[in-house]
Amino acid sequence: MRTKTKYIPVPSNAILPERDAAREPVLECVNLGIMLGGIKAVDNFNLTVGRTEIVGLIGPNGAGKTTVFNLLTKVYHPTTGTILLNGKDTHGMTTVQVNRAGIARTFQNIRLFKNLSVADNVKAAMNNDMRYNMLSAILRLPGYRREEIAAHRRALKLLSIFDMQNMADVPAGSLPYGAQRRLEIVRALATNPCLLLLDEPAAGMNPSETAELLDSIRKVHEMFQIAIILIEHDMSLVMNICDGICVLNFGQVIAKGTPDEIQSNPAVIEAYLGRRKE
Amino acid sequence: MTFLNFFISGISLGSIYAIIALGYTMVYGIAKMLNFAHGDVIMVGAYVCFYAVSRYNLNPFLGVIIAMFLCTVLGILVERFAYKPLRQAPSLAVLITAIGMSYFLQNTALLLWSSNPKVFPSIIGRGSFKLFDGNLSVSHITVLTISVCIVIMIVLSLFIGKTKLGKAMRACSEDKGAAQLMGINVNATISMTFAIGSGLAAIAGALLCSAYPTLMPTTGALPGIKAFTAAVFGGIGSIPGAFLGGLMLGVIEIFAKAYISSQLSDAVVFAVLIIVLLVKPAGLLGKSIQEKV
Numbered sequence: 001m002r003t004k005t006k007y008i009p010v011p012s013n014a015i016l017p018e019r020d021a022a023r024e025p026v027l028e029c030v031n032l033g034i035m036l037g038g039i040k041a042v043d044n045f046n047l048t049v050g051r052t053e054i055v056g057l058i059g060p061n062g063a064g065k066t067t068v069f070n071l072l073t074k075v076y077h078p079t080t081g082t083i084l085l086n087g088k089d090t091h092g093m094t095t096v097q098v099n100r101a102g103i104a105r106t107f108q109n110i111r112l113f114k115n116l117s118v119a120d121n122v123k124a125a126m127n128n129d130m131r132y133n134m135l136s137a138i139l140r141l142p143g144y145r146r147e148e149i150a151a152h153r154r155a156l157k158l159l160s161i162f163d164m165q166n167m168a169d170v171p172a173g174s175l176p177y178g179a180q181r182r183l184e185i186v187r188a189l190a191t192n193p194c195l196l197l198l199d200e201p202a203a204g205m206n207p208s209e210t211a212e213l214l215d216s217i218r219k220v221h222e223m224f225q226i227a228i229i230l231i232e233h234d235m236s237l238v239m240n241i242c243d244g245i246c247v248l249n250f251g252q253v254i255a256k257g258t259p260d261e262i263q264s265n266p267a268v269i270e271a272y273l274g275r276r277k278e
Numbered sequence: 279m280t281f282l283n284f285f286i287s288g289i290s291l292g293s294i295y296a297i298i299a300l301g302y303t304m305v306y307g308i309a310k311m312l313n314f315a316h317g318d319v320i321m322v323g324a325y326v327c328f329y330a331v332s333r334y335n336l337n338p339f340l341g342v343i344i345a346m347f348l349c350t351v352l353g354i355l356v357e358r359f360a361y362k363p364l365r366q367a368p369s370l371a372v373l374i375t376a377i378g379m380s381y382f383l384q385n386t387a388l389l390l391w392s393s394n395p396k397v398f399p400s401i402i403g404r405g406s407f408k409l410f411d412g413n414l415s416v417s418h419i420t421v422l423t424i425s426v427c428i429v430i431m432i433v434l435s436l437f438i439g440k441t442k443l444g445k446a447m448r449a450c451s452e453d454k455g456a457a458q459l460m461g462i463n464v465n466a467t468i469s470m471t472f473a474i475g476s477g478l479a480a481i482a483g484a485l486l487c488s489a490y491p492t493l494m495p496t497t498g499a500l501p502g503i504k505a506f507t508a509a510v511f512g513g514i515g516s517i518p519g520a521f522l523g524g525l526m527l528g529v530i531e532i533f534a535k536a537y538i539s540s541q542l543s544d545a546v547v548f549a550v551l552i553i554v555l556l557v558k559p560a561g562l563l564g565k566s567i568q569e570k571v
Contacts, residue, residue, distance in 0.1 A: 073459055075455070075459070094458075095458040095459055096458055096461055096462070096463050096464075099458075099459060099460065099461035100461055104459075104460070105459055107456065111453050111455070111456040112456075113448065113449045113452040113453060113456070113457075114452060115448070115452060115565075116445070116448055116449065116452070120445055120448070121449075123442070123445055124442075124445040124446060124448070124449040124457070124460065124462065125460040125461065125462075126442075127442050127445070127446050127460075127461060127462050127463075130442045132442075137437065137440075137441040137442075137443065138433065138437065144441070147442075148440065148441070148442075151442075187460060188460070190460075191460055191461045
């Protein structure tokens with residue numbers, strides 16, 4: 001079991017894990033909202049995430065969890081509110097720009113580049129780090145070789161976190177399901193994020209795979225010391241790994257707190273199970 | 279020996295189709311659109327090369343390089359102003375725009391350079407190699423065309439397979455949304471694809487008009503359609519497919535001209551296309567997409 005995180009309030013009325021309190025939060029969402037097809041898909045969403053915090057984002061189906069991820073990564077642009085990433089307003093940034101600024105994600109339905117090899121999937125995500133130009137690529141100058149070799153090494157190193165370095169040349173589409181999920185995490189890590197968004201990483205996994213995934217997420221968290229937001233329906237995973245949990249229902253935050261607080265929160269129980277008839 | 283002769287000229291014509299087909303297939307693979315203006319970029323390239331050589335007396339190879347440069351710029355501009363605003367539009371709208379762009383380029387050429395056919399000077403003269411005691415003659419331009427095509431194929435395959443831009447292109451062709459979320463600049467990648475395709479079109483234009491020296495504003499249209507056919511034949515979206523499809527189309531066309539009838543050659547070419555698509559709907563090397571239900 002994880003040691004319980006002590007939460008302390010910070011000036012902006014949010015709470016952060018004690019270990020992150022001294023540093024600027026990696027992400028602050030203030031009054032975030034978006035209308036999609038006449039519905040408030042997300043409304044008045046406030047969330048502060050500490051430097052190394054693991055936050056669980058839970059809620060019933062259709063509560064707006066993935067919409068929050070799409071807002072953070074600028075797939076959608078918010079109609080109200082602001083997103084501060086490392087203290088900087090992300091207003092007007094494109095998807096590519098927020099990725100460069102440090103947000104990386106995985107997808108609910110796996111979206112790997114299926115026909116590319118495992119290593120190429122990872123290297124495709126390193127595009128920003130490579131500096132050589134087209135001419136040196138065509139003429140195969142030393143600069144090009146050096147960078148490609150370095151990228152390959154780094155890709156193998158990242159893959160070795162999940163023991164996948166010997167699958168580097170296999171097409172990503174032919175990997176087993178669990179390995180594809182892990183490769184998505186590796187690919188996201190290859191963009192050098194400070195905030196990793198995992199969208200239902202345990203979806204479709206059996207209990208032993210989920211347990212393995214839990215270890216992997218912990219390992220990534222320890223190695224890279226990054227913040228993670230996790231959308232997940234598997235409550236054992238969420239309760240085990242998350243420092244804090246944020247519960248969404250109908251686009252609104254209905255509860256925030258530590259796993260223990262959430263488990264006994266009447267609003268959360270009502271959202272999941274319905275109100276008891278008197 | 280005549281058979282061999284026909285075969286070689288088929289390969290040579292096919293090489294030109296293959297180079298043009300690359301432009302279609304790369305753009306389709308990455309932007310998922312059919313750029314019907316591609317054939318007319320060939321014509322522009324040929325005109326630029328023609329004027330550079332016959333008006334300004336430049337070295338033919340310098341002429342080709344200038345044509346490549348201008349066509350690259352043209353390709354980027356066409357993409358930027360005609361296709362990019364339609365990125366979210368239905369594919370039919372993009373298709374119609376591409377056809378419109380094709381006519382726009384043809385008619386602009388008509389205004390600029392008039393409809394009088396120009397006689398294109400071959401970029402390496404009209405000499406030929408005599409083999410087997412003069413029984414087999416292979417013109418220099420044939421040899422040049424085939425070697426250029428092979429070099430382009432090798433360089434392009436390495437480029438797509440081994441460089442960051444190549445990886446970005448393959449990533450975009452599979453899932454633009456995911457690519458963007460992994461920090462790949464999709465717009466720049468599509469732009470670059472058009473640039474490469476159009477640069478190759480300029481080379482194809484110079485080679486085509488060196489082999490078939492009549493240059494008119496409509497010169498690019500038919501080879502464009504044939505190369506598109508070649509791309510479909512080999513499996514659109516596949517680079518080796520464009521190569522194979524181009525070569526086969528060229529050989530079939532020349533053989534049909536030689537042994538069946540020169541009027542019917544195009545009919546034969548398209549009949550073969552129909553048969554291939556009936557048997558293999560995704561083309562020779564295309565991947566058929568299996569829908570999960």
